[in-house]
Amino acid sequence: MAISTRQKFEQVPLRSIRPTGWLRSYLEKQSRELTGHMEVAGYPFNTKGWACAKVAHHGGEPWWPYEQTAYWVDGMIRCGYLLGDKRLIGKARKSIDYVLKHADSDGYLGPKHLKESKHWNRWPHAVFFRALMAYYSATNERRVLKALTKHYLSKSSEHCDGRDIGNIEIMLWVYSQTQNKCLLSEAVRAYEKYNQQCANDDTTMANMLSGKRATEHGVTYNEIAKLGAIVYMYTGKRKYLGATENAYRKIDRYHMLIDGVCSSSEHLRGKDPLDSHETCDIADYTWSAGYLLLATGKAEYADKIERACFNAAPGAVTEDFKGLQYFSCPNQIIADKSSNHNLYERGNAAMSYRPNPYTQCCPGEVNRIMPNFAARMWLKDGKDTIVASLYGPSQITAKLGGQKVTIIEQTDYPFAERIDFKIQTRDCANFTLSLRIPGWCRRAKILVNGKQRGGKIKTGSFVKIRRTFKHNDAVSLILPMDLKLSHWPSGGVGLERGPLVYALGIKEDRQVDKADRKSNRKFPAWNMYPASRWNYALEVDGRNLNKAVEVVRRDVDANSWSIKSAPIQLRVPARRVHNWRISHRRQIFRELAPGKLEKHSGDFAFTPALPEPSTLANRLSKKTERITLVPYGCTNLRVTIFPKC
Ligand SMILES: [Zn+2]
Numbered sequence: 001m002a003i004s005t006r007q008k009f010e011q012v013p014l015r016s017i018r019p020t021g022w023l024r025s026y027l028e029k030q031s032r033e034l035t036g037h038m039e040v041a042g043y044p045f046n047t048k049g050w051a052c053a054k055v056a057h058h059g060g061e062p063w064w065p066y067e068q069t070a071y072w073v074d075g076m077i078r079c080g081y082l083l084g085d086k087r088l089i090g091k092a093r094k095s096i097d098y099v100l101k102h103a104d105s106d107g108y109l110g111p112k113h114l115k116e117s118k119h120w121n122r123w124p125h126a127v128f129f130r131a132l133m134a135y136y137s138a139t140n141e142r143r144v145l146k147a148l149t150k151h152y153l154s155k156s157s158e159h160c161d162g163r164d165i166g167n168i169e170i171m172l173w174v175y176s177q178t179q180n181k182c183l184l185s186e187a188v189r190a191y192e193k194y195n196q197q198c199a200n201d202d203t204t205m206a207n208m209l210s211g212k213r214a215t216e217h218g219v220t221y222n223e224i225a226k227l228g229a230i231v232y233m234y235t236g237k238r239k240y241l242g243a244t245e246n247a248y249r250k251i252d253r254y255h256m257l258i259d260g261v262c263s264s265s266e267h268l269r270g271k272d273p274l275d276s277h278e279t280c281d282i283a284d285y286t287w288s289a290g291y292l293l294l295a296t297g298k299a300e301y302a303d304k305i306e307r308a309c310f311n312a313a314p315g316a317v318t319e320d321f322k323g324l325q326y327f328s329c330p331n332q333i334i335a336d337k338s339s340n341h342n343l344y345e346r347g348n349a350a351m352s353y354r355p356n357p358y359t360q361c362c363p364g365e366v367n368r369i370m371p372n373f374a375a376r377m378w379l380k381d382g383k384d385t386i387v388a389s390l391y392g393p394s395q396i397t398a399k400l401g402g403q404k405v406t407i408i409e410q411t412d413y414p415f416a417e418r419i420d421f422k423i424q425t426r427d428c429a430n431f432t433l434s435l436r437i438p439g440w441c442r443r444a445k446i447l448v449n450g451k452q453r454g455g456k457i458k459t460g461s462f463v464k465i466r467r468t469f470k471h472n473d474a475v476s477l478i479l480p481m482d483l484k485l486s487h488w489p490s491g492g493v494g495l496e497r498g499p500l501v502y503a504l505g506i507k508e509d510r511q512v513d514k515a516d517r518k519s520n521r522k523f524p525a526w527n528m529y530p531a532s533r534w535n536y537a538l539e540v541d542g543r544n545l546n547k548a549v550e551v552v553r554r555d556v557d558a559n560s561w562s563i564k565s566a567p568i569q570l571r572v573p574a575r576r577v578h579n580w581r582i583s584h585r586r587q588i589f590r591e592l593a594p595g596k597l598e599k600h601s602g603d604f605a606f607t608p609a610l611p612e613p614s615t616l617a618n619r620l621s622k623k624t625e626r627i628t629l630v631p632y633g634c635t636n637l638r639v640t641i642f643p644k645c
Pocket of ligand 1: 278279280281359360361362363365
């Protein structure tokens with residue numbers, strides 16, 4: 001018997017979803033490349049991580065190597081079960097089995113030297129146990145629930161110091177599976193204590209509810225802000241949910257970048273075309289927005305997940321999934337060993353594409369993003385309602401209306417506007433198919449067995465189709481994608497169409513950085529330099545977009561997220577901007593921690609700011625050219641925020 005929760009949607013078992021089409025190709029590429037071979041990124045991925053008593057210490061906090069390898073195991077196990085990939089599952093299971101088999105006598109799980117409850121020592125547990133949640137979702141092995149219950153009820157930690165509070169995500173999940181009320185009261189106690197004890201954090205309930213702009217570390221903000229929504233799901237108290245929702249409204253107001261993720265380098269920043277985010281933030285923002293989707297059933301949170309996963313995520317990795325960035329930015333003209341233009345650690349390799357561009361958190365987290373997306377594409381809304389929450393090629397098998405039903409979702413979305421659902425059932429099944437109508441779509445259409453369905457379709461909502469479905473019944477959803485010009489600081493504009501953001505993909509002069517030891521011939525560290533013109537201003541305004549911009553469609557193949565095979569191209573009128581060049585510097589200031597600057601000398605080349613709008617008129621070439629924009633996720637070097645003629 002399940003406990004009663006206030007959550008609107010519920011997750012489905014991991015193995016009931018089967019990614020297909022481009023999404024399957026993407027996950028298979030993950031498995032073949034970095035997700036399956038993260039050791040290439042060096043320490044701590046080349047250690048046994050959680051599958052041994054203690055990893056050799058390489059400086060930094062003792063919990064570091066465990067956080068980073070836990071991210072990887074979590075992404076790997078999910079990716080493995082979604083694909084049915086035995087090699088990947090086996091590799092991730094080494095850590096899972098070791099931890100479950102080596103519990104302390106009081107039930108404590110994990111490395112013994114982290115048992116002592118010092119600052120953040122329990123944070124990596126919250127990360128690692130998400131892999132156990134995935135493992136349980138796939139296997140239903142009760143030993144997982146037993147071990148986690150014992151671990152949390154051993155009370156060897158208060159779980160309320162800083163990121164340690166993240167453990168209540170796991171406690172409440174175990175509660176949802178076991179109905180052990182001690183876990184609920186322990187989680188609520190820890191959360192209340194965190195709110196008192198860490199009163200200055202941006203992620204306490206009082207501060208999330210205030211209008212105050214946050215300055216917290218991006219990862220910390222996303223990991224902790226979401227907890228209010230989770231506590232709401234199991235207590236029904238709306239004050240908790242209200243705080244989390246407001247925390248995410250503040251992200252939209254102050255920090256949201258065009259690629260769908262909040263700027264944070266490493267603390268939350270603004271919306272300037274040069275503001276960036278960590279790859280970790282893509283994983284954390286989307287995972288957290290997923291809880292808001294589960295808690296509220298609001299379509300807007302699914303829109304946010306898609307935007308981040310279809311833009312920021314592929315935009316931060318190379319098309320072959322062999323290299324990633326630590327910081328990625330809407331505008332990045334150059335990505336080499338010293339091109340990080342953010343104040344934080346300015347002048348290092350954090351913006352280049354390689355297996356391990358800076359700190360090891362991002363190489364761990366990059367593995368989680370698309371598996372987590374796939375795992376939440378389909379949700380349940382009560383017993384007989386299946387929800388298509390995030391769109392993409394896939395299929396789901398679930399018990400609906402007393403029957404085993406498979407729904408095949410055939411589509412090239414987000415590259416296509418049409419999504420076809422085909423119902424497979426032995427006998428007729430009476431159930432509800434709930435379809436999301438994204439907030440950006442004004443003219444959605446639904447066809448049932450080829451006939452247009454009547455009734456109003458509300459933008460930014462879920463439409464429920466309740467009927468007795470027969471074998472081979474077909475439902476089609478058509479989501480016309482309109483062009484949209486969005487406005488950004490420094491007079492910048494960006495071009496969007498449906499869930500995709502478009503960017504000028506710059507031809508790359510790629511050179512291998514042989515000095516990078518966390519790479520090899522198969523997984524090179526790249527220095528990328530622009531080899532085509534990029535300094536353009538768009539000659540469009542919001543009203544003439546359909547006339548001015550030509551949309552070119554091409555076939556979707558297994559390599560869709562690459563410049564070469566970008567399935568949609570926009571041909572846009574633009575004019576060159578004179579004297580808008582890469583910014584060369586001999587001396588820079590590097591921020592090591594908030595307020596702590598260090599002077600450095602060297603030969604630095606950075607992506608420049610947008611030209612000052614008041615100077616633009618005199619700097620534009622006379623001739624109008626047509627430039628080709630491609631989906632942001634297809635690019636490595638790019639301009640996304642342009643000056644406007
Ligand atoms: Zn990171």
